[in-house]
């Protein structure tokens with residue numbers, strides 16, 4: 001047999017592949033031209049009504065485990081019922097527990113024992129006075145605190161800074177070992193730029209400095225400002241523990257009462273600012289006891305799921321999932337970009353009431369005119385906490401996951417600009433790029449294909465299970481994760497267009513003779529769409545890991561690294577568990593992307609991972625971040 005040379009064989013393979021593509025395309029084109037673009041009347045008013053309700057103040061930003069999200073769940077469930085979707089296990093609700101943060105147990109208390117000096121009475125004859133503080137009024141624990149109890153003398157240590165380069169040290173001449181240290185901090189909403197110590201104001205650094213000086217606990221107190229008595233969000237420093245250190249915040253007025261009149265706290269602060277020199281003080285005759293206990297705040301929540309059975313005897317055995325998350329961040333509980341003093345409802349009109357409205361509208365349309373394949377409509381919870389709802393779905397699928405041939409995700413489709421729709425995941429199947437191109441020919445919407453498949457929303461949960469996905473997204477805006485993401489700013493005409501494209505896409509895939517073929521991430525993966533950096537954070541730094549959503553309390557597990565990425569170059573591997581990114585402890589995707597946003601391309605960051613048997617090996621990598629290639 002004549003040896004067939006390598007080149008000939010490749011030519012052959014390419015030949016067969018091209019023929020196959022041609023066949024598929026002809027099939028698709030033939031199928032395509034049978035598709036018409038459907039415009040459904042009154043779509044705009046229907047979706048506006050849905051969004052107005054879901055983003056109304058009475059739903060309080062739909063945070064998991066709150067009455068607000070329960071109202072949203074009832075609303076969606078009622079729509080599924082009225083539309084006639086089929087529930088699984090005779091319920092539209094798939095319940096799941098989620099960790100929403102940390103909460104205080106009953107063992108949180110602060111009290112003082114102190115002497116009030118009286119003229120002419122020797123100290124040893126003075127009877128100690130006692131005072132207990134009210135939790136949430138006089139003080140609150142901060143999430144980075146360790147649990148435990150400590151009693152000790154109290155030392156005021158100015159701004160808690162040791163800056164050798166400017167020969168400034170708030171710990172000079174005082175021993176704080178085993179003591180409780182009071183440290184002044186800035187008020188988050190207005191960083192004092194002009195302060196001579198401004199560049200040393202990072203609070204985590206101050207906490208670590210106190211720990212390194214042997215303090216047993218740190219009491220954060222805001223410097224003199226209008227918001228000196230308002231509390232930080234308990235999770236504003238993340239939740240990385242500080243090796244046994246107890247960390248609380250005190251109300252400024254409450255703690256000031258324990259300073260001697262002659263050396264009042266604001267006097268000491270003024271003196272430091274005036275003389276640009278440290279001033280620390282052991283509070284006389286005062287002992288403080290702090291007990292802190294925070295536990296995971298696990299709350300019940302649910303995905304809302306219903307199905308429209310397919311019309312074809314064979315193809316109805318396969319299903320398509322249409323998804324949109326219906327949770328949001330409540331009063332700014334997590335990942336808020338809002339720095340205001342007063343807590344405010346984050347209405348989440350675009351993120352993601354718009355997607356849920358799209359989901360509800362698609363359910364009605366597909367129910368009226370079913371596809372050959374079955375379609376499952378899923379409103380996911382817990383997306384803002386790390387795509388927890390969709391992750392739970394893929395690990396507890398109501399319908400066999402190997403029958404799920406495609407997932408379409410709506411997340412922020414309500415703020416179309418320039419008639420443009422961004423579609424992520426187009427390279428998760430070989431046929432998608434051509435399909436989207438053909439739709440954009442037929443429809444007037446400008447479709448931008450983002451080759452990225454692992455865009456940070458619920459589609460990622462399905463893609464890691466080798467299911468082709470598309471994620472519709474109209475772009476980031478300055479109201480992202482702010483209270484100002486309100487229904488009045490929704491472009492319902494734009495969303496109606498998005499849904500037109502969505503319906504065409506669903507009908508094409510749902511009625512096609514062949515299911516879309518899954519495609520793994522391509523090494524040459526490039527993106528034609530670069531979402532603008534989130535206002536107030538982020539700089540386009542690229543790290544390049546593939547998330548794995550198998551929950552682990554140890555940190556955040558990765559399914560691998562993107563080809564040619566900084567993470568790959570540094571040596572990270574599939575199944576590594578990332579525990580630290582820089583100085584941030586990492587427990588979820590959300591925390592990792594927030595940590596990455598703190599860095600710029602070119603920055604070198606320390607990444608700690610666990611791997612090996614029982615994850616007993618701890619490895620530290622120096623990762624040089626890059627800019628995402630255009």
Ligand SMILES: [Zn+2]
Nearest residue numbers: 351352411412
């Ligand atoms: Zn979202």
